[in-house]
Amino acid sequence: MRTWIRSFSPFDASRAHAWLGRTADPREAERFIRLHHAENPGAGGPEARLRDVAREIARTGTYTHTADELVFGARVAWRNSSRCIGRLYWRSLRVRDRRDVSSAEGVALECVAHLREATGGGRIRPTVTVLAPDGPARPGPRIVNDQLIRYAAYRSRDGRVTGDPRNLSLTDLARSLGWRGSAGGRFDVLPVIVQPGLGDPLLCHLPGDAVLEVPLAHPDYGWFAELGLRWHAVPAISDMCLEIGGVCYPCAPFNGWYMGTEIGARNLADHDRYDLLGTVAARLGLDTSTERSLWRDHALVELNVAVLHSFERAGVTMTDHHTESRRFLTHLEKEEKAGRVCPADWSWIVPPMSGSATPVFHRYYDTSVLTPSFVHHR
Numbered sequence: 001m002r003t004w005i006r007s008f009s010p011f012d013a014s015r016a017h018a019w020l021g022r023t024a025d026p027r028e029a030e031r032f033i034r035l036h037h038a039e040n041p042g043a044g045g046p047e048a049r050l051r052d053v054a055r056e057i058a059r060t061g062t063y064t065h066t067a068d069e070l071v072f073g074a075r076v077a078w079r080n081s082s083r084c085i086g087r088l089y090w091r092s093l094r095v096r097d098r099r100d101v102s103s104a105e106g107v108a109l110e111c112v113a114h115l116r117e118a119t120g121g122g123r124i125r126p127t128v129t130v131l132a133p134d135g136p137a138r139p140g141p142r143i144v145n146d147q148l149i150r151y152a153a154y155r156s157r158d159g160r161v162t163g164d165p166r167n168l169s170l171t172d173l174a175r176s177l178g179w180r181g182s183a184g185g186r187f188d189v190l191p192v193i194v195q196p197g198l199g200d201p202l203l204c205h206l207p208g209d210a211v212l213e214v215p216l217a218h219p220d221y222g223w224f225a226e227l228g229l230r231w232h233a234v235p236a237i238s239d240m241c242l243e244i245g246g247v248c249y250p251c252a253p254f255n256g257w258y259m260g261t262e263i264g265a266r267n268l269a270d271h272d273r274y275d276l277l278g279t280v281a282a283r284l285g286l287d288t289s290t291e292r293s294l295w296r297d298h299a300l301v302e303l304n305v306a307v308l309h310s311f312e313r314a315g316v317t318m319t320d321h322h323t324e325s326r327r328f329l330t331h332l333e334k335e336e337k338a339g340r341v342c343p344a345d346w347s348w349i350v351p352p353m354s355g356s357a358t359p360v361f362h363r364y365y366d367t368s369v370l371t372p373s374f375v376h377h378r
Contacts, residue, residue: 032245061136073244102132108204128254264304321351325358
């Protein structure tokens with residue numbers, strides 16, 4: 001069933017002025033084509049392809065990647081993602097080639113299809129959906145939401161926030177575009193806001209079968225389930241541009257699977273998110289009158305135990321921060337043996353809980369910026 005609302009946008013004009021046409025850089029195109037052929041010997045020498053690309057850029061201002069180039073470029077973009085600890089399986093990224101889709105309605109349908117396919121009934125599959133690129137004639141579509149699945153936030157008259165405070169502005173925007181929301185639940189799924197290359201934005205309401213959610217419980221504390229907490233299964237980032245060889249795909253939602261601390265130590269625990277450490281500590285009967293009791297640490301561990309336990313019980317793919325840290329060092333060793341640089345941002349690679357107890361804490365990393373890559377829109 002189609003569940004979307006067409007709305008008038010207050011930001012179309014400014015976006016059109018900021019874009020002003022985009023042409024592919026021939027030097028970036030050449031670097032990518034040479035990289036593709038170097039890592040895929042079966043493709044043969046790059047000279048003929050380089051000539052074709054150069055002619056196409058001279059004639060049209062851009063060029064079209066082959067299917068093989070697109071798959072390779074998307075996978076290498078994941079390999080180059082310096083903030084991602086889960087890159088060991090970069091070669092397994094499933095690439096959905098939807099470059100012929102540029103309309104808001106088409107993008108909305110592909111977002112729903114992406115979530116259904118990536119969810120896999122709980123067996124999460126790393127997936128990217130690549131939609132129409134920016135080009136000299138017109139910009140490609142974009143998704144305003146930073147993730148396909150986000151929970152709404154409602155501010156009451158006394159200033160208190162129900163839901164995820166991170167999404168206050170996104171909730172306000174959705175409501176200004178016609179979304180009515182609910183009575184103010186803590187886990188109301190926001191619509192996806194699609195901004196086409198030209199025209200008005202579209203609100204896409206995600207159907208229930210596209211959003212798998214996991215209710216949270218604790219293996220030892222029955223009261224934990226009474227908190228009514230849950231989280232969605234697929235972390236699908238949707239506001240970054242996939243850049244491959246000088247071509248920008250501004251609408252390319254992609255996902256891996258969650259590491260438990262992303263939910264338990266950040267989304268549910270951060271003071272500017274759900275801020276649940278005090279609530280959990282109170283139910284545990286901890287002494288919160290002094291920081292020396294380490295009540296925050298105790299509550300944080302139990303919150304993360306509940307997240308890992310709940311996802312495992314539900315049969316939904318998730319990893320823990322100790323396992324993923326070891327996997328990342330395995331990835332790093334493989335990249336070094338292949339003679340490649342493996343960029344990594346220490347502040348993102350080290351888990352937000354028990355950092356010094358993981359092997360990734362005790363070293364520094366190369367901070368080079370490589371392409372292809374996923375980048376925020378310029």
